[in-house]
Amino acid sequence: MSTPSSPPAPPRTVDDHATALRYELMDEAAGIADLIPLGLGDPDLPTPPHIVDAAKQAIDAGLADAVGDPAGLFELRAAVADKLWRENGVPCSADGVVVSTGGQEGLFLAVQAIINPGDEILVPDPRYPSYDTAIRAAKGEIVSVPTYEEDAFDLNPAEVQARITPRTRALLLVSPGNPTAGTVSPDHVRELAEIAKRHDLIVISDEIYEKLLYDDAEHLSIGSLPGMSERTVTVNGFSKTYCMTGWRVGWVAGPERIMREVARLKRLTSACAPLVSQYAGLAALHGPQDAVDSYLEQYSRRRRIVLDALDRLGFTYGQPRGGFYVFLNAGSSGIPAEQLSRKLLTEAHVLIFPGTGFGPNWSQYMRLAWLAPEERIAEAMARVERCLAPGGEVSG
Amino acid sequence: MQTSIPIDLATRIPVMTQASVRDAAKAALDAGATHYTDRPGIRELREAVALKLAESNRIAVAPADEVLITCGVQEALFLALQILAGGGDEVIITGPALPEDVELVRSVGAAARIAPADDQLRLDVNRVEELITENTRVILLRSPTAVGEVVAYPILAQLGALVTKHDLRVVTVESDEALTAAGIEHRSIGEVDGLAPRTVTINDFSGAGLEAWRVGYLAAQRPLMAGMRRLKQELSICSPAVSQYAALDAIRRSDGHAAALRDQLDVRRAAFAQALAQTDLEYVSPQAGMYVFAKPAPGVPVTSAILRAAEARIMVADGALAGADGWLRLTLNQDPEVLSAAAFELANLVGQIPAKAAP
Numbered sequence: 001m002s003t004p005s006s007p008p009a010p011p012r013t014v015d016d017h018a019t020a021l022r023y024e025l026m027d028e029a030a031g032i033a034d035l036i037p038l039g040l041g042d043p044d045l046p047t048p049p050h051i052v053d054a055a056k057q058a059i060d061a062g063l064a065d066a067v068g069d070p071a072g073l074f075e076l077r078a079a080v081a082d083k084l085w086r087e088n089g090v091p092c093s094a095d096g097v098v099v100s101t102g103g104q105e106g107l108f109l110a111v112q113a114i115i116n117p118g119d120e121i122l123v124p125d126p127r128y129p130s131y132d133t134a135i136r137a138a139k140g141e142i143v144s145v146p147t148y149e150e151d152a153f154d155l156n157p158a159e160v161q162a163r164i165t166p167r168t169r170a171l172l173l174v175s176p177g178n179p180t181a182g183t184v185s186p187d188h189v190r191e192l193a194e195i196a197k198r199h200d201l202i203v204i205s206d207e208i209y210e211k212l213l214y215d216d217a218e219h220l221s222i223g224s225l226p227g228m229s230e231r232t233v234t235v236n237g238f239s240k241t242y243c244m245t246g247w248r249v250g251w252v253a254g255p256e257r258i259m260r261e262v263a264r265l266k267r268l269t270s271a272c273a274p275l276v277s278q279y280a281g282l283a284a285l286h287g288p289q290d291a292v293d294s295y296l297e298q299y300s301r302r303r304r305i306v307l308d309a310l311d312r313l314g315f316t317y318g319q320p321r322g323g324f325y326v327f328l329n330a331g332s333s334g335i336p337a338e339q340l341s342r343k344l345l346t347e348a349h350v351l352i353f354p355g356t357g358f359g360p361n362w363s364q365y366m367r368l369a370w371l372a373p374e375e376r377i378a379e380a381m382a383r384v385e386r387c388l389a390p391g392g393e394v395s396g
Numbered sequence: 397m398q399t400s401i402p403i404d405l406a407t408r409i410p411v412m413t414q415a416s417v418r419d420a421a422k423a424a425l426d427a428g429a430t431h432y433t434d435r436p437g438i439r440e441l442r443e444a445v446a447l448k449l450a451e452s453n454r455i456a457v458a459p460a461d462e463v464l465i466t467c468g469v470q471e472a473l474f475l476a477l478q479i480l481a482g483g484g485d486e487v488i489i490t491g492p493a494l495p496e497d498v499e500l501v502r503s504v505g506a507a508a509r510i511a512p513a514d515d516q517l518r519l520d521v522n523r524v525e526e527l528i529t530e531n532t533r534v535i536l537l538r539s540p541t542a543v544g545e546v547v548a549y550p551i552l553a554q555l556g557a558l559v560t561k562h563d564l565r566v567v568t569v570e571s572d573e574a575l576t577a578a579g580i581e582h583r584s585i586g587e588v589d590g591l592a593p594r595t596v597t598i599n600d601f602s603g604a605g606l607e608a609w610r611v612g613y614l615a616a617q618r619p620l621m622a623g624m625r626r627l628k629q630e631l632s633i634c635s636p637a638v639s640q641y642a643a644l645d646a647i648r649r650s651d652g653h654a655a656a657l658r659d660q661l662d663v664r665r666a667a668f669a670q671a672l673a674q675t676d677l678e679y680v681s682p683q684a685g686m687y688v689f690a691k692p693a694p695g696v697p698v699t700s701a702i703l704r705a706a707e708a709r710i711m712v713a714d715g716a717l718a719g720a721d722g723w724l725r726l727t728l729n730q731d732p733e734v735l736s737a738a739a740f741e742l743a744n745l746v747g748q749i750p751a752k753a754a755p
Contacts, residue, residue, distance in 0.1 A: 019626060023435070040432070047430040055638070056422045065413050067608045101467050101610065105632045133630040137478065246431040246637035248467065248610075268500045270471040274610040274636045276421065 019129055022357045025341060029351045036372055036380040039351040041178065041324070043243040044371045045298070047280070048291035051242060054283030055276050064275040070267035071259075072099025072251070073278045079285040080251050088207075089224030090234060092253050098262045099273045099281070103208045103237035103250035108134040109269065110233045110252050113261040114202050115140035119169035121204075124155055126327070126358035126365070128178045141167070144359070149329055152318040153182025157191035164195070170202040171195075173222060176209040176322025179358045179367035183213070183321040186220040193225040202258075203232045208250070209323035211241045211292055214300060217321035223254075230255050233262075240323070241292055242284045249277040299324050302370035302377050309381035313388060324370055327355065331364040333388055341366060348383040403738050405726040406711040409686050413605040413642070414653045420645030421609075421638050429637040435629045437465025437613070438640050444647045445613050453570075454587035455597060457615045464614050464625050465635045465643075468607070469571050472598040472614040473500060475631070476567045477534070479623040480596070481506035485533040490519050490555075492719030494542045501536070510719075517543045517680050517689060517720055521554045528558065534565050537585060540572040542718040543689055544682025549583045556588035565620070567596045571612070572685045574603025574654040577662050580683040586615075593617050596624070603654030604646035609639040661686055667732030668739055675743030680723075689715050689723040692746040698722060701746040708745055710738055 022039075029035050046052075058064055071077065077097040084090040100106035107130070115121055117139035123131055125144035135142050143163050147153040160171065171192065175184040184192070196203050203222050210219045223232035237250025252262050266272070303320060310317055310328055317328040330340055337354035344350045355365030370377055436442060442459040449455040449463075457463055466472040481487050483505040489497055491513040501508040509532075511523040519541060535555065539547040559566050568585050576582045586595040600612030614624065668688050669681035678691040692701035698714050701724055705712045715723030724746075728735065 019630065023626075023629070042432045046428060052425050052430065056425060059413075059418045059421055062412060064608055065605055066410060101471075101632045101636075104630070108631055130630045133627070139483075244430060245633075246429060246433060248632060248634070248636040265503065268470070268496070268503050269474045270467045270610065270632070271469075272608075272610065274467070274639050275608040276638055277636050 017356070021338070022353060025345065025351060025353065029345060032345070032349050035349050035351060036376050036383070037351045038368050038370065038372060038377070038380055039353045040371070041240070041369055042245045042371060043240070043295070043324070044373065045243045045295055047242060047244050047247070048284075048287070050287045051244070051280050051283045054287070055280040058276055058279035063279060066275070068272050068275060068278070070272045071263040072097065072273055073275075073282065076278050076282045076285075079282055080253060083285055084223075084234065084253055088221035088234075090221050090232070090253070091229050093256070096256050096259050097251055097253045098259055098266050099278055100237070100250045100252055100266065101270050101273045102248040103206070103235055103239060104130055105270065106235045106237065106250045106252040107131065107204070107206060108137070109262045109265045110204050110235055110254075111135055111140070112138050112265050113258055114170055114204065114233065116169070118167065120165060120167045121170040121172060122160055122163055122168060123172040124174060124177065126179055126355060126362050127174065128358065131172060140169070143168070147180065147182060149316065149318045149327075151182075152321060153177055153180035153327065154188060155184045155192070157188055157195060160192060161195055164199050168199060168201060170204055172204045172206065174206040175219065176212065176217075178209070178323060179325050179353075179355070180318055180327040181320030181323045181325045182318055183217045183219065186218050189220045189222050190225060193222055193228050196231060197227055201231065203228070204235065205232055206235045208235065208237055208240050210236065212296060212299060212324060213322045214303060215319075215321060219322070233258055238281050238284050243295065244280065244284065247274075247277040247280050249273050249281045298374070299370060302374055305374060305377050306368060306370050306381060309385060313385060326368050326370075328366050328368060329364055330366055336363050337366050338363070344384060344387060348380075348387040350380045350383055402709040402711060403734060404711045404729055405738060406713040407727060407729065409727060409729050411602065411605040411607065411657060413609070414646065416649060417604055417606065417642045417645045421642040424641030425638055429641055431637065433634045433637050433640060435634050436461070436463065436625055437635060438637075438644070441465055441640050441644045441647070444644060445615065448647060449597065449615055453584040453597070455584055455592070455615060457617070461618055461625070462615060462621055464621065464628055465640055466612050466614055466628060467632055467635050468610040469569060469598055469600045469612045471628070471632065472612050473497075473567065473569060475624040475627050476596045476598065476614060477501060477504045477506070477536075479627060480565050480567065481533045484531060486529060486531045487534045487536055488524055488527050488532060489536045490524060490538070490541070492517055492542045494538070494719050495717070497536060506533070507531075513719075517723070518545050519547050519551060521551055521558070524555065525558055528562050528564075532562065532564060534567055535559060536567050538569045539585070540570075540576060540582070540682070540684035543680060543720050544572070544685035544687055546576050546580050546582050546683040552583055552585045553588050556585055556591045559594055560590050565594050565596065566591065567598065569598045571598070571600045571602055573599060575658055575661060575686065576684040577665065578658070582684070593620065596620060601643045601646045603657070605653065606639070606643060606646055609636070609642050611635055611639040611643045661728050664728040664730070664732055664735055668726070668728065668735040671736035671739035672743075675739060675747055677739075677743045677747045686728050687718065688726045688728065689718075689720050690726060690742065691723050693748045696746050698724060704745045705742060708741060710741060710745075712742070
């Protein structure tokens with residue numbers, strides 16, 4: 001019996017190191033009983049009950065039985081278009097919206113629709129690695145644009161401008177950012193819009209954390225600026241705002257000429273988004289929004305606990321202005337982040353992802369997600385402080 | 397001659413979600429299944445899938461890392477082709493080839509080579525072999541096929557021999573397995589000797605009315621699985637939690653719902669075939685699925701046939717939707733007596749060249 005001579009691994013489209021590391025740590029963490037997970041971007045809080053109820057009603061009514069339009073339920077696409085105009089000032093029609101199986105798939109589809117082989121796309125560094133997977137699948141060239149802790153990881157338009165070539169096709173904006181929690185300031189968004197128009201770039205704007213803003217941070221959707229709606233594809237979803245990660249539903253919106261291709265690719269990639277989840281998304285947009293305020297209040301208190309502990313540890317960070325992460329600089333510990341991540345996991349039973357999961361330059365940095373109850377976060381930070389104290393030992 | 401009520405033989409038969417599945421989904425939501433699940437799928441579902449594959453398909457896979465729960469068959473197929481074929485590669489699609497399969501192969505950058513079916517719309521291994529070149533990487537197979545042929549084991553074994561001989565992989569989609577006619581044995585190419593390390597088996601729970609829930613699976617041995625598993629995580633993180641719990645209920649219970657549908661289809665198929673046999677229409681009555689295929693008389697193009705039928709208020713579809721060019725696709729969407737009447741009427745309409753055909 002012959003065995004296949006040329007195994008089809010390694011995958012051609014997956015960013016190996018970053019992904020492998022992230023999943024390796026999660027696998028290890030799964031075996032630790034008193035673990036406090038501050039790694040994954042999965043909110044610990046529940047989906048608001050009115051959204052769950054709407055999904056159950058859709059199930060009872062048999063609405064989830066019929067396979068729908070690959071682009072998504074018309075009502076949901078219309079609700080997204082309405083939200084974009086009302087809340088973000090982005091003009092959009094229901095035909096310019098495709099419902100995706102989560103924001104990450106939405107981003108993947110948008111990149112496949114826009115990037116041709118050899119096209120360059122400007123992307124912030126550090127960044128969530130699935131962007132790279134999407135770009136590599138489209139055979140695009142990744143051009144990293146550095147952001148800096150001292151700028152709170154805002155994206156500097158001059159750094160973008162300096163990297164534009166005749167092959168530059170698109171700019172990826174992620175604001176608020178992952179892993180940095182930095183926001184692109186409205187003034188910078190306006191400058192970036194001018195650059196995009198001047199160089200005829202498409203902007204892919206990932207706004208999945210738009211509702212989770214701290215202090216005086218402001219969110220400006222680049223698609224709302226003059227002349228930008230025809231060259232902006234906005235990616236968003238329900239996972240982070242409404243604690244709906246498990247439902248796998250998000251959306252992509254933009255000019256119809258691009259969205260027709262996104263819809264075609266959506267059909268080929270996964271047929272359509274799950275219907276139950278689409279009805280849940282519809283309830284999220286149409287229903288009361290007070291749960292979001294309540295989540296933000298809780299996140300704000302957790303953020304304070306984390307930042308105070310980091311200050312005591314002598315770790316610096318870019319001020320987290322949006323989302324639920326802090327990208328901290330653990331350089332003062334003298335331990336490289338990957339090693340530190342393992343140490344904290346095995347000794348303190350706290351999972352925090354190393355910065356190298358978000359780009360090779362971030363070997364001193366770590367991404368901490370405050371997605372556990374306040375008292376658990378306080379406990380986690382106390383464990384970290386004990387673990388890193390001179391001669392420090394931790395007992396669970 | 398015109399019927400008073402339109403007869404719809406064009407649209408798919410809607411398969412309603414089973415009541416127990418709905419209850420299981422709602423219970424899961426009440427229990428807080430609103431977060432990401434294990435990336436490859438909830439453990440209980442992977443175990444149930446592995447058990448089903450072992451018992452029904454003679455395929456042995458480890459639930460831990462050889463089963464991946466996907467957002468339906470389509471995502472599974474996308475992952476498999478994206479990992480196994482790329483630019484410069486050729487994928488042979490066994491005919492009749494679904495147009496969307498051809499489009500998907502092209503969208504991952506590979507060349508689609510369609511191995512035509514024989515004149516009875518059956519998979520033709522010889523045509524597959526003729527298409528194999530040094531650039532061939534994958535054979536894409538559906539069984540039951542797009543026209544409902546349940547590919548017999550000897551044919552699967554011949555295909556398997558080609559796969560091994562030419563060092564290929566095979567991707568098999570078996571989502572109409574649940575609608576296989578009584579007395580017909582559905583077999584999987586993954587059970588063919590030596591094929592296990594080369595086969596990606598894809599299926600779903602659509603027999604239980606779960607198509608719109610977007611949940612399915614793929615199974616493959618570890619070296620084949622690794623890349624698909626990682627790409628899935630990077631593409632959609634995990635499959636929808638509520639849908640996975642729905643699927644768990646569907647797979648754990650006996651397939652009572654699918655069996656009821658299957659029995660109904662068997663009765664309808666037999667009645668339709670019996671009527672068609674009394675006409676001069678050439679037809680194919682398959683062993684699975686919800687369609688029968690009939691061929692208009694020579695000289696009657698399919699589009700004309702569809703129009704003539706529509707004028708007589710019988711809605712039929714183009715067989716090309718199932719890769720059966722030149723045939724009509726007829727859904728078993730009516731009671732047996734209606735199907736019988738429709739068969740005779742269709743024969744009158746498209747079964748022979750009308751004496752006074754338009755110039």
